Amino acid sequence: MSGAGADTAPSSDDKRQHHQRTFRDAARRRLQRDAIERAIRAPLGTVLRDHALVHLPPAAAARLRLVHPSWALALASPLFAVAHAATPRRASGFFSASASAPAGFLPLDAADTVPSPALAFLPASSPPAVLSSSRGLACCFSPADDAYFVCNPATGAWHGVPCPPRRITWPRPAVVVLFDAGVYNFCGDYTLVCAFESAPGSGIYCFAVFASGTGAWRIAGAVAPAEGLVPASGVAAGGTAWWRTDIGTAVGYNPATGRVDLALCPGDSARWEIGSAAGRLHCAVRDGGDVLVFRLDDRRGGWELATVVSVCEILQRPWQPETTFELSDSEDDDDDEAAAGQAELERVGAVIAVANRYSRSRVRVPRDDVRLLPFQGADVEVVLLSGWRVVAFETVTRRRREAVLPVPGQPTTKDWGVVEYIAHTNTLALVGPVVFMEPPDDQEEVSS
Incomplete structure (x- = not known):
């Protein structure tokens, strides 16, 4: 062929590539059609196994192992454990911590508890105290042994952790566990952030970071003013460890970026609490007869009002909040x-x-016995302690869950108004093993 049409005629290579693309497109459409047909015709048991089990509490999911061998195989898979930890869910309950009594767990749902509320599976000679919790993993401390553990209270899995460079005695260390519950964390890796004063009474805090993948602590190069830091207030939100202080501030440290954040309390600093929801830092503030929930804007660094709930609606009883x-x-x-x-x-x-x-x-002067408790979960949930009642109120669905003190296994004469409470969510999260390593030479002097 000659002329202008000779340049536009398709070559044999172009025809072959066109046929290959057509064949691949047809094969892809067949695979999609077959997948849709399998999903439509799948037995109900298969649908429940693949899509519903991850939403159940660990205790309820464990009882379903006997339904079918395929269910037992799926529940024993590490992939299922990772998917279960990554599934959004609400808090399961609270660990109570004190220096003299063993840890106790107060479930907000009777079916979402832990096998050993006192964490008796940990090799500690003294009652371990729960320091913080994130997505199913809890960091615990034994004062008598000066030993740290990271465990999953729902499964009983645990690993020992070396002590931070600075030895911290009771009342308690300020440690927050950061756990990435993403679908690619197959090893159960986690990070611990410990805040400690550079000098006693200085109000200037430094940060020590431990990564399960490296097995050693390191001292971060960042410092933050955090006078009156409350060790039991630590929460994990968006990869940052946060604490509140007695002077109405919240201080956070991100070990991945080395960034320190400070946020001022948006209301009465004497009646506020911080928590995490959907991976972001929130705070709840008492304002008379209402509870105001604020969300931290990561871009602007300020608080934005998320919702307002009345104390009467949460407790379902008349309430007079102000002194008259x-x-x-x-x-x-x-x-x-x-x-x-x-x-x-x-x-x-x-x-x-x-x-x-x-x-x-x-x-x-009417007594104001309502106290805000920390919270965590997929959605905002305001938690109040009133007398012997612990009430969790979901601000989106307006549903409430309630538990009554005392914590099982704890004395009834205890003053529950001054007890420290750590919010915990039960998952099947894996606990990554720790390879113990010697600290760097420049940090041995700090630990001595």
């Missing part, structure tokens, strides 16, 4: 009371009149 004063016992009307007050003012003077009025008055 009843300044008169008489039933006289206001005119008579004002006239009597003016006469006394002219007779004895302003200062003495006011003092006499308060001496005759009756002051009524």
Whole structure:
């Protein structure tokens, strides 16, 4: 062929590539059609096994091993454990921690508990205290042994962790466990962040970081002002370890980026608590009869209001949050009371009149026994402790869960209003093994 059409005629290679693409497209469509048909015609048991088991609590999922051998095989697979840990879920309950009593677990759902609330499977000579929890993994500390453990309370799996460079005695170390529950964390790797004062009473905190993959602690090069840091308030949110302080700030450290963040309390710093929801830092603040929940904006670094819930709605009972004063016992009307007050003012003077009025008055101060507790989960859940009641309220669905103290296995005479509570979510997360290594030479002096 000659002329202009000779340049546009397809070659044999082009025809072959076109046929190959057509064949691949047809094969891909057949695979998609077959997959859709298998999904439509799949038995109900297969659908439940592949899509519903990951949403069950570990205790409930373990009981279903006897349904079918394929179910037992699926539940024993590490892939299922990874998928179970990555599935969004709400908090299971709270660990209580104190220096004198063993750890106890208070479940918010009767079916979502742990086999050993006291964590008796840990090789500790003293009752271990739960320092923090994230996506099913808990970091524990034995004061008598000066030993640290990372465990999964739902499965009983655990590994020992070397002590931080700075020895920290009771009341408790400020340690947060960071666990990536992504679908590619097949080894169960985790990171521990320990905050400690550079000098006692300085209010300047340094950070020590432990990675299960390296097996050694390192001292980060970042410092942060965190006067009055509350060790038991540590939470993990978005790869950052956060603590609140007594002076109304929240301090966070990200070991991956080395960044330190500071956030001011958006309300009354005497009545607030921090938590995590959907991987982001949140805080709950009491404002009279309401609880305001704020979300930290990672881009702007400030708080944004997420929701407002009344204490009455959470507790389902009347509530008078503010202190009130009843300044008169008489039933006289206001005119008579004002006239009597003016006469006394002219007779004895302003200062003495006011003092006499308060001496005759009756002051009524209702007790405010509501305390905010930490929270974690896929959605925002406000948790209140009122007397012996622990009430968790989901702000999206408006559903509540309630548990009654005391914690099983704990004394009934305990003052539960001053106990430290660590929110925990039961999952089948794997606990990565630790390869112990010697600390770097430049950090041996710090530990001594």
